[in-house]
Amino acid sequence: MTARVSAMADHEALNPLTRQVVASFEAAPDPRLRQVMQSLVMHLHAFAEDVQLTMSEWEAAIGFLTQTGQKCDDKRQEFILLSDTLGLSMLVDAINHKTTGGVTETTVLGPFYVPPLAETPSGSDIAGDTEGTPLHVVAQVTSPDGAPVADAWVDVWQADDDGYYDVQKPGQTENLRARFRTDAEGRVSFWSIVPTSYPIPTDGPVGRMLGAVGRHPYRPAHVHFMIGKDGYETLVTHLFMAGDAYLHSDAVFGVKDELIVTPLDVAEGATEAGDRVGPHKRLDYVFGLRPSAPAA
Ligand SMILES: [Fe+2]
Incomplete structure (x- = not known):
């Protein structure tokens, strides 16, 4: 599409108005900004011509984008939700994260990340009194050659059994969210609950669009999961539960096969602190980090 529309820019058939608007960016001092704005205008004009956009549709679109902005605050990011549901987030992710051996696939950040308040000791329970099937996660962070990455920070967040993140609940304190740090073997572990499928927020313009x-x-x-350490690209990813009914129709298109996991059934065990635990699930996973590109 980009090549086709870019080629149109040099062609006599290009709409005179489009050509005039594209030319208005020609003197932009930043060449990347010039490229982005000119391409944006060409695609936007091509889209409007393609669908023969009506005045009322244009007004509805302006209203939709206005409402999307008005829905945003420090805990709700409706524009990320819009980007996610249009597949733009995953496309940008794919453009910027080419998969290579030993490096974990990436996926969307999502609208509910907030930096954890403090580091939590490895082995902790991040679910507190939250109801659900106990899940013991044992993870290792490695470089592409399999060597452990010590002292990496590992941020974890998930929804509760009702499908809500802590930040969606008025007055809710930090829950099902934590930052851990890998040990000398690159390992962290924690206790949580088995996640469940949930609807993205539908009380805003994105929800109305889906409906x-x-x-x-x-x-x-x-x-x-979000995992980082100096010298490595920060990894933003999820682990999806095998067998989920929505694995093949994720509302934000975020599922990748490598990220689908099957926690094992465990009859009984013990926490890192020595407390006995009855039936639970255990999930082992190795996250591979990509070394940062050397500075040019
Ligand atoms: Fe999520």
């Missing part, structure tokens, strides 16, 4: 086009708002059950 209008007959799309469901559900995301398959997952736990979010």
Whole structure:
């Protein structure tokens, strides 16, 4: 599409108005900004011509984007939700994160990340009194050659059994969200609950858009991870639970096969602190980090 529309820019057939607007950016001092703005105008004009956009549709679109902005605050990011549900977030992710051996696949950040308040000791329970099937996660962070990455920070966040993140609940304190740090073997462990599928927020313009086009708002059950250390690219990913009904119709298109996991059934065990635990699930996973590109 980019090559086709860019080629149109040099062609006599290009709409004179489009050509005039594209030319208005020609003197932009930043060449990347010039490229982005000119391409944006060409695609935007091509889209309007393609669908023969009506005045009322243009007004509805302005209203929709206005409402999307008005829905945003420090805990709700409706524009990220819009980007996610249009597949733009995953496209940008794919453009910027080419997969290579030993490096974990990336996926969307999602709208509910907030930096954890403090580091939590490895082995802790991040679910507190939250109801659900106990889940013991044992993770290792490695470089592409399999060597452990010590002293990496590991942020974890997930929804509760009702499908809500802590930040969606008025007055809710930090829950099902934590930052851990890997040990000398690159390992962290924690206790949580098995996640469940949940709908993305539908009380805003994005939800109305999904309803209008007959799309469901559900995301398959997952736990979010963000892992970083100096010298490595920060990894933003999820682990999805195998067998979930929405694995193949994720409302934000975030599922990748490598990220689908099957926690094992464990009859009984013990926490890192020595407390006995009855039936629970255990999930082992190795996250591979990509070394940062050397500075040019
Ligand atoms: Fe999520």
